[in-house]
Amino acid sequence: MEHHPMEHDPEERGSTPLIRLEDVAKTYRMGDVEVHALRGVTLSIERGEFTAVMGASGSGKSTLMNILGCLDRPTRGRYLLEGKEVSRFSADRLAEVRNRTVGFVFQNFNLLSRTSALENVELPLLYAGVPTAERHRRAIEALARVGLGDRADHHPNQMSGGQQQRVAIARALVNQPQVILADEPTGNLDSRTSTEVMALFQELGRAGITVVLVTHEPDISEYAARIVVTRDGRILSDQRRTPKRAERSPWEPVAVGEVAP
Amino acid sequence: MSWLQTLRVALRALARNKMRSFLTTLGMVIGVCAVIAMVAIGDGAKARVEQAFASMGSNMLIVLPGTTTAGGAMGGFGSQPTLTWDDLKAIQTEVPAVRWAAPALRANAQVLSEDQNWTTSVSGTTPDYFRIRSWALGQGSSIGESDVDGGTKVAVLGQTVVDKLFGPGANPVGQVIRVKNVPFNVVGVLTKKGQSPMGQDYDDGIFIPVSTFQQKIQGGLKNYLAGPMIVSATSAGTTDRAQRQIEALLRDRHRLQPGSDDDFSIRNLSELAAAQQEGTRTLTTLLAAIAAVSLLVGGIGIMNIMLVSVTERTREIGVRMAVGAKAGDIRLQFLVEALSLAVAGGFIGIALGMGLAWRLAASFGWPVLFRPDVIVVAVAFSGVIGVGFGLYPAHKASQLDPIQALRFE
Numbered sequence: 001m002e003h004h005p006m007e008h009d010p011e012e013r014g015s016t017p018l019i020r021l022e023d024v025a026k027t028y029r030m031g032d033v034e035v036h037a038l039r040g041v042t043l044s045i046e047r048g049e050f051t052a053v054m055g056a057s058g059s060g061k062s063t064l065m066n067i068l069g070c071l072d073r074p075t076r077g078r079y080l081l082e083g084k085e086v087s088r089f090s091a092d093r094l095a096e097v098r099n100r101t102v103g104f105v106f107q108n109f110n111l112l113s114r115t116s117a118l119e120n121v122e123l124p125l126l127y128a129g130v131p132t133a134e135r136h137r138r139a140i141e142a143l144a145r146v147g148l149g150d151r152a153d154h155h156p157n158q159m160s161g162g163q164q165q166r167v168a169i170a171r172a173l174v175n176q177p178q179v180i181l182a183d184e185p186t187g188n189l190d191s192r193t194s195t196e197v198m199a200l201f202q203e204l205g206r207a208g209i210t211v212v213l214v215t216h217e218p219d220i221s222e223y224a225a226r227i228v229v230t231r232d233g234r235i236l237s238d239q240r241r242t243p244k245r246a247e248r249s250p251w252e253p254v255a256v257g258e259v260a261p
Numbered sequence: 262m263s264w265l266q267t268l269r270v271a272l273r274a275l276a277r278n279k280m281r282s283f284l285t286t287l288g289m290v291i292g293v294c295a296v297i298a299m300v301a302i303g304d305g306a307k308a309r310v311e312q313a314f315a316s317m318g319s320n321m322l323i324v325l326p327g328t329t330t331a332g333g334a335m336g337g338f339g340s341q342p343t344l345t346w347d348d349l350k351a352i353q354t355e356v357p358a359v360r361w362a363a364p365a366l367r368a369n370a371q372v373l374s375e376d377q378n379w380t381t382s383v384s385g386t387t388p389d390y391f392r393i394r395s396w397a398l399g400q401g402s403s404i405g406e407s408d409v410d411g412g413t414k415v416a417v418l419g420q421t422v423v424d425k426l427f428g429p430g431a432n433p434v435g436q437v438i439r440v441k442n443v444p445f446n447v448v449g450v451l452t453k454k455g456q457s458p459m460g461q462d463y464d465d466g467i468f469i470p471v472s473t474f475q476q477k478i479q480g481g482l483k484n485y486l487a488g489p490m491i492v493s494a495t496s497a498g499t500t501d502r503a504q505r506q507i508e509a510l511l512r513d514r515h516r517l518q519p520g521s522d523d524d525f526s527i528r529n530l531s532e533l534a535a536a537q538q539e540g541t542r543t544l545t546t547l548l549a550a551i552a553a554v555s556l557l558v559g560g561i562g563i564m565n566i567m568l569v570s571v572t573e574r575t576r577e578i579g580v581r582m583a584v585g586a587k588a589g590d591i592r593l594q595f596l597v598e599a600l601s602l603a604v605a606g607g608f609i610g611i612a613l614g615m616g617l618a619w620r621l622a623a624s625f626g627w628p629v630l631f632r633p634d635v636i637v638v639a640v641a642f643s644g645v646i647g648v649g650f651g652l653y654p655a656h657k658a659s660q661l662d663p664i665q666a667l668r669f670e
């Protein structure tokens with residue numbers, strides 16, 4: 001088990017971390033070739049932390065995020081989310097975790113095309129079995145929170161990249177998750193829009209939501225309070241620091257409660 | 262996710278690809294339409310045959326005079342009188358399985374009204390004839406026993422003859438017609454019966470007392486019937502027995518040695534009817550089989566398109582899984598899509614099939630028969646096809662790995 005001097009140990013503080021990876025490895029098999037995407041990662045993330053994962057391409061960032069997001073299961077090691085060993089969960093229980101506990105944001109947005117922003121945001125609630133009226137209310141609320149309250153009936157192809165990513169963020173937070181995981185959320189955005197999106201993430205962080213995001217842009221990582229660097233499927237460094245505050249976004253995020261229809 | 266939500270999601274997905282959904286449904290539409298139409302046609306044909314045999318006479322046997330040739334081929338029945346009036350009486354009184362028996366002497370003759378003439382068949386018979394054939398009178402009265410005993414000159418007309426001699430819709434009862442220059446009083450008109458299974462017009466004929474027929478129309482021999490007799494068994498189940506009993510009786514009366522050929526022949530119409538019905542049943546089965554195959558093809562069409570759809574929408578499936586859809590949710594969604602396509606096709610097919618059956622029945626002059634059970638079966642069957650052929654694509658979709666699905670280009 002790897003132990004980096006900079007890694008902090010949550011056990012010392014006596015509380016259960018939101019996320020705890022213990023010696024997690026992921027090996028892909030491609031015919032006869034084994035690809036070791038993760039080679040033993042041990043990592044704890046506390047509630048409310050804002051973490052950026054950095055590292056060269058192919059260093060295992062996405063694999064790590066997919067495991068954290070319960071989209072994939074580790075080949076070896078344990079993953080505890082809210083103290084529960086989700087690495088042993090069935091596919092259906094993992095789906096529930098994805099639905100209720102984590103919100104995922106992708107580099108390429110992954111919105112349903114030819115489907116309105118509102119319906120895209122409603123999707124997690126649909127699978128959570130939330131009744132129609134409440135679903136609408138909460139989806140509109142989430143859209144308002146990302147500054148798109150007036151674009152509810154727009155389709156993704158009628159929106160800019162930044163707007164699409166904000167819809168995806170609204171979708172990720174609509175079911176009030178414990179943690180939002182974002183794999184290169186600004187990778188397809190220009191720098192101004194990236195800053196807007198980072199401001200949004202910082203705001204969610206201030207609201208108490210745990211955020212883990214992957215980026216390979218140093219200026220993006222500056223907004224995070226903790227930086228985890230990966231290399232060859234291992235954690236190279238893990239540092240905490242005072243984040244830079246993203247400049248105020250041009251839209252006015254509406255506080256929860258103001259938008260009840 | 263609730264059923265209603267699943268249905269909404271499925272219908273929206275189908276609405277997004279209207280043309281494709283329509284074309285996919287078309288296979289089911291044609292299949293169900295074919296089933297409905299084919300079954301209706303088969304039933305119509307069957308009803309038509311049954312109707313025709315009902316007018317031929319229920320449980321009816323025809324006893325014909327004459328011999329068969331040594332080779333077994335039919336050799337000119339009726340040409341050689343072998344049946345006597347006493348034979349007829351014996352059949353009436355001595356055979357337990359026989360209900361009625363009547364002579365059916367026939368000749369073609371020109372029949373004249375005051376200003377029209379028409380050549381038709383003239384039958385000499387007794388009142389039992391109409392009972393055997395279950396022919397009812399539309400107007401007037403039938404030939405009575407006293408007419409047979411007294412040799413009165415009365416006639417009962419078929420509807421075609423009435424139309425030709427007196428015009429359609431006329432009531433000829435009380436009028437006089439002439440046959441071979443002999444005047445006959447019209448006492449009754451038979452109801453319209455239509456055509457025989459062989460296409461002969463049952464309504465084209467007149468009926469007179471058998472005694473009058475012998476005296477005025479066709480002389481013939483005193484003791485022998487110059488023609489066949491018709492017999493009805495006590496019930497449909499006793500027709501075969503009646504046939505055997507008549508055979509035994511006639512062989513005995515005609516003193517035929519064991520091993521020698523009959524000098525008469527008996528035709529069993531219920532056998533003929535059964536053969537005909539067997540024919541229509543075979544037809545119905547064949548048509549139903551063709552229809553079922555087209556339904557199957559429709560089902561395969563749905564499966565094909567659903568598989569394409571699953572592949573095309575791999576990313577969508579990935580997104581849904583990423584936000585919390587379980588394998589069961591995805592499976593149900595695609596299953597409901599397939600089911601919706603199939604059932605929609607089923608309903609359109611039923612409507613078209615009923616229309617088609619109606620048109621065909623109208624043009625063939627068949628009765629239109631819509632069996633609710635066939636409609637229920639067609640809907641249920643299209644549902645089963647939808648589920649059956651939707652299951653594999655839906656299962657395939659549900660088994661996708663979320664990561665792989667999200668990566669899919």
Ligand SMILES: Nc1ncnc2c1ncn2[C@@H]1O[C@H](COP(=O)(O)OP(=O)(O)O)[C@@H](O)[C@H]1O
Nearest residue numbers: 028030035037056057058059060061062063064
């Ligand atoms: N599904 C997969 N099958 C095989 N190899 C994979 C798969 N996913 C990732 N890899 C490999 O694992 C390693 C880490 O990939 P990834 O986690 O995507 O890195 P990053 O996101 O840091 O660029 C790479 O070498 C990549 O080729």
Ligand SMILES: [Mg+2]
Nearest residue numbers: 061062063183
């Ligand atoms: Mg990556």
